[in-house]
Amino acid sequence: MHSPPYNLTNNIFSSLFDEEQIPSSSIVVNDIVNVDNWESKQFNNNNTTTTTINPSPVCIERYDYYESTEKWLLGVFALPFILCGLLANGMSILIFSNRHMRKQSVNWYLLVLGTSDFVILLGAFSVLTLPRLSEILVWWTGTAISYYVTPVFYALMTMAQTISVWMTVAMSLHRFIGVCFPYQSGRVLTARNVKGIIGGVILTAVLFNIFRFFEVTFEVCWMEPIGVELPVLRMTALRQNELYRKLFYEWAYTLIMFVVPFTVLIAVNSMVIGAIHKSRKIHAKLNVREGNGARKQELAKEISTSIMLVAIVIAFLLCNTLAFAVNLLEKLDFQGLLYIRLVPWSNWLVLCNASINICIYCIFSERYRALLFYYLRCFKRKGGGGDINNQNNIGFNGTSMSFL
Structure with missing residues (x-):
């Protein structure tokens, strides 16, 4: 049995089963699929037979080691990124849930984004890194744990990915309205509407991915030549259904996770960048004049906030473009050596x-930095005292800070 080369955009399943190639879906999806495709091929090539061993039936399969680049990239090199990312997103969740940050509705998107990224990284460690690292350490218990939890973490990761993608889109649209339609934004971007958008994204992501819980199962098999029992990931009847695969993976997933969000993000943020350029010209004119201190400060905050949100989107596009390319290669049934080599790197970029x-x-949020340093000082003092809700303790007052 061989565990799959995952594609955090869909490649769990691509290497699991000996069937026509299954389209990709999410970081975890492709790994499951790839594992079973590979396993079935190896099972047939090695003429392995299923044997009944009393008192319970146990299958016998051949364990195949991970490809070297994939194993070291996702099993070792990705580990510090995952651990640092978990700490960073945990800190972001703490900071954006602080009452000072909750005053600005745009931070609500960032709170949910940090939470979804935390789930993605937690799942990536369990499904991608743990089995590869366990293989390097010859710790088969870790491999077994990974395969046991994969059916659940697979579904949770795909939900978190969908939330992350569309929360980025919602945040961009929020900023687009605020920058390009400033006079209408107060009426449109009310707290109630923002909460409705965030709740709608989360609910839609859950419903869109709910059937993922029923796509993967496992069977415990005796693995040769390593001589241990390990779970083997299997596709359920739902995942093998031709209509389900065609509708969900070939159409819905590609459109909802790649084509539509990429198009919206590029179009919207291009207009936001244009608006930022105009704002900079206005800001430069105000700097020449006297007596415009309050207006200049407000405009500077708006520009800084807009640049930060655009930077988040640019990072998203850069890190997910390779995953998009891998998805297209899979749709075009181009799954040769190039495809195999690109999958681990696309996963690493998503991480x-x-x-x-x-x-x-x-870089862009003074308030975030102030809260971060405050929390770090508290942790350094053994989780230390002090009320984070006390502005004097934090070292800033709410009116002098940027939106973020």
């Missing part, structure tokens, strides 16, 4: 995207 937003927040 990077889920880990690096804290850097963008620290």
Whole structure:
């Protein structure tokens, strides 16, 4: 049995089963599929037979080791990114849930984005890194744990990915309205409407991916030549259904996770960048004049906030473009050596995207930095005292900070 080369955009399933290639879906999806495709081929090639061993039936399969580049990239090199990303997103969740940050509705998107990225990284460790690292360490218990939890984490990761993608889109649209239609934004971007959008994205993502829980199962088999029992990932009847695969993976997934969000993000943020350029010209004119201090400060905050959100989108597009390309290669049935080589790197880039937003927040958000340093000081003092809700403790007052 061989565990799949995952594609955080869909490649779990691509290597699991000996069937016509199944389209990709999410970071975890392709790994499951790839594992079973490979397993079935190896099972047939090695003339392995299923044997009944009393008192319970046990299948016998041949364990195949992970490809070297994939194993070291996702099993070792990705590990510090995942651990740092988990800490960074945990800190972002703490900071954006603080009452000072909750005053700005745009931070609600970032709170949900940090939570979804945390789930993606947690699932990536369990499904991608743990089995490869366990193979390197010859710790088969870790491999077994990974395969046991994969059916659940697979579904949770796909939900989190959908939420992450569309929360980025919603955040971009929010900023687009605020920058390009400032006079209408107060009426449109009310707290109630923003909560409705966020709730709608989460609910839609859950419903869109709910059947993922019923796509993967496992069977415990005796693995040769390593001489241990391990779970073997199997596709359920639902996942093998021709109509389901065609409608969901070939059409719905590609459109909802790639084509539509990429198109919207590029179009909307191009207009936001144009608006930022105009705002900079206005800001430059105000700098020449006297007596416009309040207006200049407000405009500077708006520009900084817009640039930060655009930077988040650019990072998202850069890190997910390769995953989009891998998805297209799969749709075109071009799954040769190039495809196999690109899958691990596309996974790694998705993991990077889920880990690096804290850097963008620290660069552009003074309030985020202030809260981050405050929490770090508290943790250094053994989880230390002090009320984070006390503005004097944090070291800023709410009116002098940027939106973020």
